[in-house]
Amino acid sequence: MQLIALRSAVLSLVLCTACSSPGASGADPLAPAPAGRHHEGMTDRRIIRTDAAPAAIGPYSQAVVHGGLVYCSGQIALDPRTQELVQGGVEVQARRALQNLEGVLAASGSSLKEALRLTVYLKDIADFPKVNAVYAEFFPADAPPARATVGVGALPKGALVEIDCIAAAGR
Secondary structure (H helix, E strand, O other): OHHHHHHHHHHOOOEOOOOOOEOOOOOOOOOOOOOOOOOOOOOOOEEEOOOOOOOOOOOOOOEEEEOOEEEEEEEOOEOOOOOOEOOOOHHHHHHHHHHHHHHHHHHHOOOHHHEEEEEEEEOOHHHHHHHHHHHHHHOOOOOOOEEEEEEOOOOHHHOOEEEEEEEEOOO
């Protein structure tokens, strides 16, 4: 019971980025927003589509820009021209996934230099050092973005790595 009370207290402090109000009009933040009151002003939501990265392989956008942030969907190592998984090991795939993110971010007016947080999904967590070395090629050692790395059972199209990103929108 104490855990539920703590969850409610913490979640009630979460602010909506669209209107800076707590939760859904001050109520339980997980409850549906009241119709016609909360989030009516989300007109700055912009969908990003670009040929500089692979087309989405499902019902999702390559990225969405909202509230000064770019929310990039996960990228695997698909070649944007052929939509086929690039050949090579996890290093080659990590590099292609990051290049795909660069393309999506460029289309949004941002870049990896504006990245705030990335999540790296690895089919084999033992590949962490290899992916980390490639990752270091894309980010400055003195100011890299925040990151989480997660081992997963499988990835789309048999990929070895998938990477998603949240970045500041271009200025």
